[in-house]
Ligand SMILES: Nc1nc2c(ncn2[C@@H]2O[C@H](COP(=O)(O)OP(=O)(O)OP(=O)(O)O)[C@@H](O)[C@H]2O)c(=O)[nH]1
C-alpha cells in the first residue's frame with residue numbers, strides 16, 4: 001500500500017467516520033488505525049456515545065490503540081469535550097491522525113463539528129472528507145429496495161440525513177450483496193443523493209479499504225452549503241431509540257467457555273427483544289476475562305432477522321470476567337431493561353454454572369440534540 005507522506009503536516013489530520021448504528025464504523029476504524037500505525041504514524045482514537053461503559057472503547061483499546069471516550073452526548077453537543085479529548089491524546093506526543101467515531105444516531109456533523117473545528121482550530125487540524133458507512137442490507141430496506149424489518153419514518157429521517165451530508169458514502173459489508181444487488185443499491189443512492197461519491201468496502205475482509213484509506217488520508221473536506229435539518233424531527237427520531245448500557249460481573253466455580261456463553265446470552269437477548277417488538281439497531285457486548293491481559297471477546301447483532309456474530313474470540317476458558325452490554329433499538333428503554341433482566345436471570349441466574357452480578361446499568365432515550373456550534377454556509 002502506498003505511503004501517505006502527505007498526511008505528515010504540522011496540522012494533525014482529523015478523520016471522522018460516521019454512519020448509522022451497526023454499519024461497521026468501529027471495525028473499519030480499527031483497520032484504518034492499524035494501517036496508519038504500520039506506516040509509522042501515531043493515531044489517537046475518539047469514541048462517542050450517549051452513555052458510558054462502551055463496547056467500542058473496550059474493543060479499540062484491546063487492539064492496543066490510545067482511545068478517549070466522550071460519553072453523555074454526541075460530538076456536536078459536546079464539541080468542547082471533543083477538543084479536550086484530542087488534547088488528552090496529545091499529552092505525551094501529539095497523534096499525526098485523530099480518528100473519531102460519532103454516535104450512530106447522530107447527523108448534521110459537518111455543520112456542527114467539521115466546520116467549527118476548521119474555523120476555530122484550523123491551525124491544528126486538517127479536516128478529511130466525511131465518510132458515512134452503511135450496512136447494505138439495512139440501506140436496501142431504508143431506500144425501499146427490499147422488504148424486511150424497518151425503522152419508523154422519523155428514525156429513517158436521521159438515516160437519510162446522514163447520507164445527505166456525506167462526502168463519501170461507503171457501502172460497507174459489500175460481500176453481503178450480490179453484484180446485481182450492489183448495482184441496484186448504488187443506483188438508488190445516486191438517485192437519492194446525486195453527486196455523492198460512493199465506494200464499496202468490506203471492513204471485515206479488507207476489500208476496497210485501500211482506495212478509501214487513500215482518499216481520507218490525503219484529501220481535504222470541500223466546503224459546501226449547510227444541509228437543512230429539521231431539529232424537531234431529528235429529536236423525535238432520536239427519542240424513538242432506546243439506549244441501554246450495562247456492566248455485569250460473571251463468576252463461576254469452574255472454567256467456562258466465554259465465547260459460547262456470550263453467544264447464548266446474545267441469542268437470549270435477541271429473542272426477548274424481538275418478542276417485545278423492538279427493532280434492533282445494534283446489540284453489542286464484550287467479555288473481558290479477569291485473568292488474561294488483552295484478551296477480549298466481542299459479539300454483535302445488527303438487526304432482528306440476523307444472527308449474533310463473534311467478531312473477536314477469547315483464546316482460553318475463564319472463571320471470572322466483566323461483561324459489557326450496549327443495546328440500541330427502536331423501542332422504549334424500559335423494554336430493553338426488562339429484556340436484560342430476563343436474559344440475565346435465564347443465563348446467569350444461579351443454580352450452578354456461571355453467576356452474574358449487575359454492577360452498572362443505564363437505560364434512556366437520547367435527549368434533543370443541542371449543538372454547541374452550528375455553522376451556516378450558503
Ligand atoms: N459481513 C461483514 N460484517 C461486518 C463488516 N464490517 C463490520 N461488520 C460487522 O458489523 C457489526 C457491527 O460492526 P461495528 O464496527 O461495531 O459497527 P458500528 O458502526 O461501529 O456500530 P455502532 O458503534 O453501534 O454504531 C459487527 O458484527 C462487525 O463484525 C464487513 O465488512 N462485513
Ligand SMILES: [Mg+2]
Nearest residue numbers: 025026056101
Ligand atoms: Mg461503533
